[in-house]
Amino acid sequence: xxxxxxxxxxxxxxxxxRSVQTQNKLLDAALExxxxxxxxxxxxxxxxxxxxVHHPLITYHFKNKEELWRAAANRVFSKFSASLLEARIAADxxxxxxxxxxxxxxxxxxxxxxxxxxxxxxxESSRESSRLEWLVTTHLQPLSEAxxxxxxxxxxxGIAPAGDPALLFNLLRATSGGILALATExxxxxxxxxxxxxxxxxxxxxxxxxxxxxxx
Amino acid sequence: xxxxxxxxxxxxxxxxxRSVQTQNKLLDAALExxxxxxxxxxxxxxxxxxxxVHHPLITYHFKNKEELWRAAANRVFSKFSASLLEARIAADxxxxxxxxxxxxxxxxxxxxxxxxxxxxxxxESSRESSRLEWLVTTHLQPLSEAxxxxxxxxxxxGIAPAGDPALLFNLLRATSGGILALATExxxxxxxxxxxxxxxxxxxxxxxxxxxxxxx
DNA sequence: TCAATAACTGTCCTTATTGGACCATTTATG
DNA sequence: CATAAATGGTCCAATAAGGACAGTTATTGA
Numbered sequence: 240x241x242x243x244x245x246x247x248x249x250x251x252x253x254x255x256x257r258s259v260q261t262q263n264k265l266l267d268a269a270l271e272x273x274x275x276x277x278x279x280x281x282x283x284x285x286x287x288x289x290x291x292v293h294h295p296l297i298t299y300h301f302k303n304k305e306e307l308w309r310a311a312a313n314r315v316f317s318k319f320s321a322s323l324l325e326a327r328i329a330a331d332x333x334x335x336x337x338x339x340x341x342x343x344x345x346x347x348x349x350x351x352x353x354x355x356x357x358x359x360x361x362x363e364s365s366r367e368s369s370r371l372e373w374l375v376t377t378h379l380q381p382l383s384e385a386x387x388x389x390x391x392x393x394x395x396x397g398i399a400p401a402g403d404p405a406l407l408f409n410l411l412r413a414t415s416g417g418i419l420a421l422a423t424e425x426x427x428x429x430x431x432x433x434x435x436x437x438x439x440x441x442x443x444x445x446x447x448x449x450x451x452x453x454x455x
Numbered sequence: 456x457x458x459x460x461x462x463x464x465x466x467x468x469x470x471x472x473r474s475v476q477t478q479n480k481l482l483d484a485a486l487e488x489x490x491x492x493x494x495x496x497x498x499x500x501x502x503x504x505x506x507x508v509h510h511p512l513i514t515y516h517f518k519n520k521e522e523l524w525r526a527a528a529n530r531v532f533s534k535f536s537a538s539l540l541e542a543r544i545a546a547d548x549x550x551x552x553x554x555x556x557x558x559x560x561x562x563x564x565x566x567x568x569x570x571x572x573x574x575x576x577x578x579e580s581s582r583e584s585s586r587l588e589w590l591v592t593t594h595l596q597p598l599s600e601a602x603x604x605x606x607x608x609x610x611x612x613g614i615a616p617a618g619d620p621a622l623l624f625n626l627l628r629a630t631s632g633g634i635l636a637l638a639t640e641x642x643x644x645x646x647x648x649x650x651x652x653x654x655x656x657x658x659x660x661x662x663x664x665x666x667x668x669x670x671x
Numbered sequence: 672t673c674a675a676t677a678a679c680t681g682t683c684c685t686t687a688t689t690g691g692a693c694c695a696t697t698t699a700t701g
Numbered sequence: 702c703a704t705a706a707a708t709g710g711t712c713c714a715a716t717a718a719g720g721a722c723a724g725t726t727a728t729t730g731a
Contacts, residue, residue, distance in 0.1 A: 252676060252729060261678085275581040280496025282718065293680060298720060300678095361577055364640035365491040375643040383644050402661045405645040406654075409634055410661060417633025418625055424580035427591040428599050429621040438622075445618045445626060449665055468700060468705055477707085499690065509709060514691060516707095 262300050264290040269311040274358035278308055278370065308370060315356050316378040322349045323382075336398045336455045339389060340447045343415070347443040350419045351433055357416030383408060398453035411450055418442065478516050480506040485527040490574035494524055494586060524586060531572050532594040538565045539598075552614045552671045555605060556663045559631070563659040566635045567649055573632030599624060614669035627666055634658065 268289035272281045283304050287294035301307040326345030330338045350357055360379075363371045387408050393399035400407065418425070422433045433439055484505035488497045499520050503510035517523040542561030546554045566573055576595075579587040603624050609615035616623065634641070638649045649655055 255677065255728060257727085258678060276493055276496055277491075280493055283720090284717080295681090295720080295722090296679065304719075358577070358581065360640060361574070361636055364637045365574065367639060367643075371640060371643065375640065379640070379644045400661065400665050402664070403647075403657065406647060406657060406661060409637070409641050409645060409647065410630060410658070410665070413633035413637055414626060414630045417629035417636075420577055420633075421580045421625070421629055423583060424576060424587060424591065424595070425625050427583075427587065428595045429625060431619070431622060431625065441619065441622060442626070445616065445622060448618070449616050449626070452668055471699060471706065473698085474707060498688070500688080511691080511693090511710090512708065520690070 261292055261296060264292060265297060265300060265307065266311045266314050269307050270315055270355045273308055273311060274355035274362060277362040312359060312374060315353060319349055319356055320382065334455050335393055335396065336451055339393055340451055343447050344443045346415045347439060347446060350416045351439040354419045354422060357420045361420060396455060398451055398455055400450065414446060477508055477512060480508060481513060481516060481523065482527045482530050485523050486531055486571045489524055489527060490571035490578060493578040528575060528590060531569060535565055535572055536598065550671050551609055551612065552667055555609055556667055559663050560659045562631045563655060563662060566632045567655040570635045570638060573636045577636060612671060614667055614671055616666065630662060
């Protein structure tokens with residue numbers, strides 16, 4: 240983040256709005272670029288171009304490429320967690336099956352609007368790296384633990400399919416995100432356009448139906 | 456492929472075995488590299504290094520980077536189709552559900568041994584390109600059509616879940632391949648190691664159970 | 672209002688890497 | 702053993718890489 244020359248006792252001047260805007264533009268552009276071409280395959284100039292910003296501003300705002308990656312990943316994952324949590328809270332009074340279904344729909348809807356989320360994981364999953372390690376401990380493990388716990392309960396009630404709950408969780412995750420990461424190709428192969436909300440809804444319902452066959 | 460200076464009437468000399476070997480080494484290395492870093496993010500030198508071969512040999516054997524990509528993709532997809540077909544034939548006398556289950560298991564097993572198959576699709580799916588177009592028309596559409604046809608029948612028998620069969624096919628595909636494309640990350644997050652055959656088997660059974668709930 | 676500082680622009684540098692060309696050399700073939 | 706296939710070694714021109722830095726503009730807060 241932008242270093243400021245802090246004078247001794249003086250209160251530092253506050254961050255300007257235009258700064259926040261360019262940072263956000265850079266973060267969006269970075270996420271898009273990194274998810275398309277991976278960390279190594281993405282140049283800071285490409286990111287700056289997508290953001291419509293001069294490339295030295297990356298150094299200014301984020302120190303270097305690695306920090307920019309981390310900030311971009313943090314942003315999309317935080318929003319994602321918030322989105323899931325919101326769905327979870329909204330369905331708090333509901334029965335267990337409906338609670339989980341609500342989260343699954345939120346997952347699909349978020350992945351449809353932000354396919355970069357899953358693409359980023361796939362890019363980093365191609366090889367062990369410090370970035371993957373960070374992603375796992377910071378974002379994925381907490382998410383996994385929370386969802387697996389709920390899945391277990393659903394399995395005991397016969398609502399979710401039997402088997403290793405961790406495996407089931409990952410299956411679910413790969414399904415929701417994976418199909419949307421393939422959106423461009425699927426449109427070409429099968430003519431299904433996930434830009435159309437009705438197709439995303441159909442996908443969500445199919446996933447719910449397949450993974451939560453039991454009723455409560 | 457290696458051009459040869461064909462003298463008028465003379466029969467051209469046959470290809471040497473060592474040539475085939477280096478071509479295969481290059482194809483394997485290319486597939487690995489392209490699936491990890493995408494087309495743009497992969498250098499021909501990287502491929503040559505992985506193959507343990509001098510990089511000008513790429514030009515010699517494959518003309519250029521694009522042709523090498525195509526040859527590598529062709530190779531893995533052809534093997535894949537053959538593998539599916541084999542499973543299909545082996546289960547030819549079985550009931551419809553068991554036929555499909557057999558293909559699904561083959562899909563998972565192949566994807567586990569060749570995660571590059573799915574990673575390559577994901578890489579190319581990040582943006583429209585001539586390569587994606589080629590992949591779709593040459594390999595994906597034929598596969599899709601064949602499987603969708605069978606899925607429809609299973610849906611009519613109540614064995615497969617209802618809904619758009621094309622959507623179901625893609626769900627299935629994204630599930631099988633997608634989870635194995637995430638193998639490195641899943642091992643770190645959940646401790647599930649898909650290098651162990653028993654975990655791959657468990658995955659295959661879970662997929663069959665989830666997507667073919669009905670019995671015949 | 673006005674100095675201080677945050678934010679941004681323009682430019683340059685050095686280094687590495689890119690895909691591919693080219694000729695000499697080695698190896699297999701018929 | 703003559704010939705062609707296959708490979709090795711080297712070079713190149715282009716350019717793309719991450720980052721440094723001094724100067725300029727905009728905003729802030731007293």
